[in-house]
Amino acid sequence: MPAPLHVTFAAGPEGPWRIDRIDALCGATLEPAERLRVVEAASPKPVLAASWALCGVTSNPRYTQRAELDGLAARQQGLRRPEASRAALIPIRKTESWWAMAQDERRAIFEEQSRHIAIGMDYLPAVARRLHHSRELAEPFDFLTWFEFAPEHETAFDTMLQRLRQTPEWRYIDREVDIRLSRA
Template sequence: MPRLFLFVGADQGDWTVTSQRTLAGEGLAPVSAVTMLGTEAAPGSGTWALRGITSNERYVERAEKTQLLAVQEGLSRPQARCAALIPIRKTAAWWALTQDERRAVFEAQSHHTEIGLRYLPAIARRLHHCRDLGEAEPFDFLTWFEFAPEHTSAFDDLLAALRASPEWAYVDREVEVRLSR
């Protein structure tokens, strides 16, 4: 499986945009479709292209990872005809925290993993790190979610719970792109 992924927003693509909204900071130019490429391929005629790499889980402990792996399902399931691309950038204050301080906000205060576990296996996700690619990247993370249409309200609940957590006080740029295929 590739580690580097390119998300291209354009007039045509694999996933049709059903909504696109900016929740914090600068938005992205509106597009009609998004294609996810597992490569460093050139974006072609896209309006925008976002890059991210998969990496090790940085804020989960072994027991949490074991729990997640036991119930989560992979991407590209036939019934998962809905998706969301959510690029996020966190504040300088977040990055000034040490790893253990970020872990405390992420899990001890915000219960990020616990919240996510409530929605598995219905909602699959993969996190892509952008910060590791250099300071020119406009976001720190690109989160890709896939789910069946009947799980849309559960997905809305997941996002509401995460956005209400103390962790989200550190988000200064967030865009939500909802998709279907």
């Protein structure tokens, strides 16, 4: 378990990732921008952005159980694979009713009812992902998930999102933006 990593996604005229589109699925969108930089630091670090900047921090798993962690570890691959020239940044915010629930209630909706971990597993190792927590950083979203995949896996990635968005868990999401990116 690496130490928490503070990550800023900074949109503006520069950065290695080209922003191909920004779609608001629910709630307010983010303003258009050309490029995205991903800045990593060991502690919270202000990053200037011409357009917008979203911050999150990696952390320990909050719902994943041992058998699930082992299953994920056996199949998942890391970020920055040379062939993974497509990415998605999906910021979401959950409702007050989600955060008012107890741990067992949230886990039941997250996995026993929605199969969030199981659905993600179906797309490993093609889709690499990293979750960033934002709720405790006074940010506009609760989570920022960053995905990387090769162009030929974008259709499968879209299918994964469709499946997740039909689950009971998604009834507790009141803001979601889908940002697609590519690099040369």
